[in-house]
Amino acid sequence: xxxxxxxxxxxxxxxxxxxxxxxxxxxxxxxxxxxxxxxxxxxxxxxxxxxxxxxxxxxxxxxxxxxxxxxxxxxxxxxxxxxxxxxxxxxxxxxxxxxxxxxxxxxxxxxxxxxxxxxxxxxxxxxxxxxxxxxxxxxxxxxxxxxxxxxxxxxxxxxxxxxxxxxxxxxxxxxxxxxxxxxxxxxxxxxxxxxxxxxxxxxxxxxxxxxxxxxxxxxxxxxxxxxxxxxxxxxxxxxxxxxxxxxxxxxxxxxxxxxxxxxxxxxxxxxxxxxxxxxxxxxxxxxxxxxxxxxxxxxxxxxxxxxxxxxxxxxxxxxxxxxxxxxxxxxxxxxxxxxxxxxxxxxxxxxxxxxxxxxxxxxxxxxxxxxxxxxxxxxxxxxxxxxxxxxxxxxxxxxxxxxxxxxxxxxxxxxxxxxxxxxxxxxxxxxxxxxxxxxxxxxxxxxxxxxxxxxxxxxxxxxxxxxxxxxxxxxxxxxxxxxxxxxxxxxxxxxxxxxxxxxxxxxxxxxxxxxxxxxxxxxxxxxxxxxxxxxxxxxxxxxxxxxxxxxxxxxxxxxxxxxxxxxxxxxxxxxxxxxxxxxxxxxxxxxxxxxxxxxxxxxxxxxxxxxxxxx
Numbered sequence: 245x246x247x248x249x250x251x252x253x254x255x256x257x258x259x260x261x262x263x264x265x266x267x268x269x270x271x272x273x274x275x276x277x278x279x280x281x282x283x284x285x286x287x288x289x290x291x292x293x294x295x296x297x298x299x300x301x302x303x304x305x306x307x308x309x310x311x312x313x314x315x316x317x318x319x320x321x322x323x324x325x326x327x328x329x330x331x332x333x334x335x336x337x338x339x340x341x342x343x344x345x346x347x348x349x350x351x352x353x354x355x356x357x358x359x360x361x362x363x364x365x366x367x368x369x370x371x372x373x374x375x376x377x378x379x380x381x382x383x384x385x386x387x388x389x390x391x392x393x394x395x396x397x398x399x400x401x402x403x404x405x406x407x408x409x410x411x412x413x414x415x416x417x418x419x420x421x422x423x424x425x426x427x428x429x430x431x432x433x434x435x436x437x438x439x440x441x442x443x444x445x446x447x448x449x450x451x452x453x454x455x456x457x458x459x460x461x462x463x464x465x466x467x468x469x470x471x472x473x474x475x476x477x478x479x480x481x482x483x484x485x486x487x488x489x490x491x492x493x494x495x496x497x498x499x500x501x502x503x504x505x506x507x508x509x510x511x512x513x514x515x516x517x518x519x520x521x522x523x524x525x526x527x528x529x530x531x532x533x534x535x536x537x538x539x540x541x542x543x544x545x546x547x548x549x550x551x552x553x554x555x556x557x558x559x560x561x562x563x564x565x566x567x568x569x570x571x572x573x574x575x576x577x578x579x580x581x582x583x584x585x586x587x588x589x590x591x592x593x594x595x596x597x598x599x600x601x602x603x604x605x606x607x608x609x610x611x612x613x614x615x616x617x618x619x620x621x622x623x624x625x626x627x628x629x630x631x632x633x634x635x636x637x638x639x640x641x642x643x644x645x646x647x648x649x650x651x652x653x654x655x656x657x658x659x660x661x662x663x664x665x666x667x668x669x670x671x672x673x674x675x676x677x678x679x680x681x682x683x684x685x686x687x688x689x690x691x692x693x694x695x696x697x698x699x700x701x702x703x704x705x706x707x708x709x710x711x712x713x714x715x716x717x718x719x720x721x722x723x724x725x726x727x728x729x730x731x732x733x734x735x736x737x738x739x740x741x742x743x744x745x746x747x748x749x750x751x752x753x754x755x756x757x758x759x760x761x762x763x764x765x766x767x768x769x770x771x772x773x774x775x776x777x778x779x780x781x782x783x784x785x786x787x788x789x790x791x792x793x794x795x796x797x798x799x800x801x802x803x804x805x806x807x808x809x810x811x812x813x814x815x816x817x818x819x820x821x822x823x824x825x826x827x828x829x830x831x832x833x834x835x836x837x838x839x840x841x842x843x844x845x846x847x848x849x850x851x852x853x854x855x856x857x858x859x
Contacts, residue, residue, distance in 0.1 A: 257801040487706045501539040506578050511610050512696060513537075515572045515585050517603030519564045524596050527564040527589070530697070533600070534588040537579055543701040543712050544574045546587075547694060549614045560616035560694050564601065571606070575698040578608040591711060613693060620688040630676050633658075634686050638670035647688065654684040655740075662688070 274853070375789065471477050492498075519527060529548045534541070549558040549571045564570055572587075587601040622637030634652075638644050644665035652660045652674060660676035674686070701712055719726065755763060783791070 340558060342722070485704060487708060488704060491706050494573040503539060504580070507538070507580070509578045510576065510700065511578050511608055512612050513574055513576055513579055513608045514606045514612060515574065515603045516569055516606050517564070517572045517585065517587065517601045518569045519566070519601050520599050521567075522596065523589075523600045525589070525600075526566070527587070527600055528715075529560070529562055531589075531714055532699070532701075533574075534591055534703070535574070535576070536586040536588075537605070538583055540577060541703040542576060543699070543703070544576050545697040545699040546572045546574045547614055547696040548572055551801045558612065559690070560614055570578045570601070572601075572603070573612050573614055573696045575696055576700050579605045581605050581607060582622035589714065612696070614696065616694045618690045620690060622686045622688075624680060624686065625671075626682065627680060629679055629684065632674055632676060632680055632686075633666060633671060634674055635669075637686065637688060638672070640670055641665040643670050644670060644672045647690075650688055650690075652686055652688045654680050654686055656684055657681075658684070660686070689736065771825040 247754070263831050306415070424474060492741040501542055507519070527546075527548065530545055532543050533546055536545050548561040548564055550565070551571065552559055558571060558573075561570060581604075585601075585603045586599060587603075588598055589600045590598065620637045622634040623634040624634050626633040644662065647662055648664070650662050652662060654660070658676050658678050658680055660674050663673045663675055680686075699712075703709065703711075713721075718724075750758075750764065793798075
């Protein structure tokens with residue numbers, strides 16, 4: 245802006261001198277009016293140019309600010325203030341003056357008596373802070389800071405960063421009649437400011453030879469808040485374990501990454517996982533898993549569950565599903581949703597595929613409700629019609645009071661309800677919708693909450709790091725046998741024999757007293773002839789031969805029917821297979837025809853709509 249004001253002032257002086265040399269015999273009043281209009285027009289051009297090149301406060305200035313003229317000066321109350329407002333003070337950076345007004349305002353080579361640079365907009369930030377102090381997101385040293393900021397370098401920087409299209413863009417709006425040309429002194433002043441000054445539309449440019457046309461890019465302008473590629477940086481890490489420091493070496497590569505503030509908190513994470521198809525074994529709840537989530541690798545004890553379709557609860561699973569997804573609840577650092585997860589049962593070299601499961605993070609929360617189905621079983625010891633007394637389901641009357649009015653059911657399907665405790669040993673009275681038997685088992689279906697185990701064991705890349713072993717490995721090392729619980733067997737299910745009840749026998753006197761609709765009418769009474777029972781049938785030799793022949797003929801006919809039926813079944817299967825093949829071909833052809841017809845109809849519809857719009 246300072247160079248623009250000098251240029252405008254020089255142009256105005258040149259116009260005034262030429263106006264004094266010209267002498268016209270015309271009216272003096274009209275000449276004064278023309279000069280006033282020209283001056284007003286130039287002032288308008290200058291205001292538009294200043295408004296065009298004036299820049300608002302950048303995001304960098306709003307965040308970091310610029311050095312203040314007084315040590316310990318308070319920052320500006322609003323970082324989004326106007327460009328002319330004083331920005332907040334920077335902590336550990338120095339400035340380099342770019343324009344003449346910055347150097348004029350400074351005392352003693354660009355530094356005020358207080359020892360700090362005066363605030364200004366045209367400055368670059370460098371580093372003067374101590375390396376041992378807490379680092380910030382700013383660079384410790386700007387690229388190219390070691391080079392001296394001489395005048396050619398400043399001019400080249402201003403021509404690239406602060407001026408768009410040259411100073412001549414400010415006079416593009418001048419009328420064609422203006423023939424004022426800048427003098428030599430003005431061109432030299434413009435060259436000192438780093439710009440090529442141009443005259444009116446009828447004059448040529450002067451002083452443009454002093455400014456390079458395509459200046460070389462400086463690394464300090466390419467990287468504002470980062471380091472260039474293939475540059476050496478110094479990183480300070482805190483709270484590093486001593487075992488990791490002992491294993492550090494130049495031959496071992498390190499990978500640096502960053503974490504969000506929310507990822508440093510611990511909590512429960514729900515992951516939608518699926519057992520990998522190449523992994524031979526199912527994953528078990530309560531067995532340690534090695535997870536790779538984001539930047540972290542750690543061991544945890546997962547709890548697998550499945551969401552019920554209608555109940556909207558997370559049902560506990562002892563093992564993962566064979567070929568379907570399930571939910572894994574684990575304890576560890578909070579992770580953003582949709583983060584990838586890899587699970588390993590063992591990090592050692594094994595014969596099979598090591599990746600046990602893959603999935604993605606659903607959500608993170610301090611707590612999740614995982615419910616486990618629990619069946620309480622009891623047996624009746626007294627039965628009075630639809631009322632029964634049950635024992636063995638609870639241990640005290642307090643537990644019975646807690647489950648009062650709960651729904652129960654027998655194995656045969658008779659439903660009932662718990663009424664009241666009987667005694668103090670857990671027995672209770674219950675009512676059923678029908679009379680139950682002493683051999684029935686009474687079941688109460690409940691849900692109990694499962695607390696996920698809070699186990700977090702981060703992986704450290706040292707030889708001394710010991711992972712948590714699996715339950716099977718611990719049993720094998722200790723020589724402990726696998727506990728055999730009959731209720732936990734997943735083999736052949738128990739098949740209960742169907743109960744056979746005796747047929748209902750109605751006395752004849754009661755049957756005679758029953759109404760007609762209740763009498764057994766469909767049962768035919770079998771009467772035995774006592775004479776036939778006593779008489780013995782003795783067949784002759786001829787009758788034996790006839791009976792044997794009939795038996796053989798019946799056997800042959802039965803075998804022919806079986807062979808004929810098998811042949812008919814095979815023919816039907818072949819015919820059905822052939823018809824199915826032909827039908828599939830027909831369906832494919834009809835599908836293609838249908839697609840072509842739909843495409844053609846769509847094109848016709850588009851053409852019809854276009855024609856309607858044209859009409």
